[in-house]
Amino acid sequence: MTILSYDFMQRALVAALLVGLAAPAVGTFLVQRRLALMGDGIGHVALTGVALGFLLGVAPLITAMFAAVAGAVAIELIRARGRTGGDVALALLFYGGIAGGVLLIGLSSGGTSGTLLSYLFGSLTSVSPGDLTVIAVLAGAVLVLLAGFGREMFAVCHDEEYARASGLPVRALTLMLAATAALTVTVAMRVVGLLLVSALMVVPVATAQQLTRSFRTTLLASLGLGVAVSVAGVLVAFQADVAPGASIVVLALGGFAVAVGMGALLRRRRSGDASGLEEDPALAAEREP
């Protein structure tokens, strides 16, 4: 394949593979915890980190990582402190992140708002060999952490109060989840971009759960979907010369639409097998043992 003869495409595809694994893995736990939009919040804050990198002449990936982790921890602490005013505080953080990013990039000599655009929606040519190393290390760390603490994460994200009553270190685990989400945002930044990274965390999970009944299958299926749309999206972006973030997310949403249709069909067939009639939910419930 001629596409693979370009070094930058090889790097973009490897990055897409890693992003396709890490984002839905974290996303499954975030969705389970009903914090689907957390990735968005972190992405906004990370933009200030990117701009800070340009201003200070440091690799933007590194400054973005620190900003993302700081933002994620702040979001988690604000959320844990109480419901009242929590969402407003989060909103302030989001706007501050975007405004700070645009402000700082304007002050720096190296970057323009055009530069920011490649961070907002991803860019194929932007994954440098050094970036790829950082992406691989961070994605590896995310996957190892989630695999190692998967059981505890499941319990905390399923029922936080019960987890606390079981004596689990809930605060430490939620902060760890926030940190892995932040690392994932950093990992995904070059490929899908900061504004669309959350879509890759959420949409494959939402797609998978149209057809699944267990957490485990949902998680594994969303990983498969994440890899498929990321790699395919990068290829489409190359062919059509568009931002990869856009093509990846559009593909993911297309997959979601197909899964919704399949899910509806599957449920109708299941209930049709049982009764041969149009299903009334009351009848379905009465058949339960």
Place this chain on the structure above:
Amino acid sequence: MNARVIDLTRGEVVLDGRRILRGVDLVVEAGETVALLGPNGSGKTTLVRAIVGLHKLSGGSLFLFGVPAGRFRDWWRIGYVPQRVTAASGVPATVREVVRSGRLPRLRRFHRAGPAAEAALARALDAVGLAERARDSVADLSGGQQQRVLIARALAGEPDLLVLDEPLAGVDLDRQESFAEILGALAAAGTTILLVAHELGPLEPLVDRAVTLSAGRVAAVGLPPPASGHHAHPDHDHVHPHADRAQVPPILAPPPWAGPP
């Protein structure tokens, strides 16, 4: 081992600046089944939440299994069944997956669950009559069945003390009977039980002692009061007051068809 499983002296809890518990004494001995009764807002739920470590005491002292609560680490000894109308979360999970999370406090970190855990899991599912539905998504279950999932989750850790907050809420009368049988078997096996109830119904014969709270204080201690007035009438249709509480979204309430088959 201390025979006192729960030993609370002059317990006080303040939530959002309001004193909810105003000096509650509660002792539960090993093997006892104790019911916490009282009207809504009397502090029953706050009391059990303080006991399982979800609220900090602002006054008084609490010992769990003879250990000051602040230094208590053996949380696997306590099985907690929260007051919930759903066992589902944002991602599908099977009955088995949810129940298995109750075994977690017993497991060593990074170690696989062994045969003892699998056996406990199977017993917990059997005890609540959900073994057949272990592979189903909890979201597909009726309200009463989801309540039983939460009980099985607490049983999976094989606790010495079972703390249940309104286990009969939203459970119809037939199911209440079978639920009373489950609890009776556990009590007979030596499990200490503390349960919050709006009214005891079929659980009454199991209860050794009833503690009635009123406005954050213990109003009465003694044998459970017999059902009286219109509650005692066999046709009494109990509409649970929690079902229409504002913070419970209607979509989470048990569906109207959650009744007996």
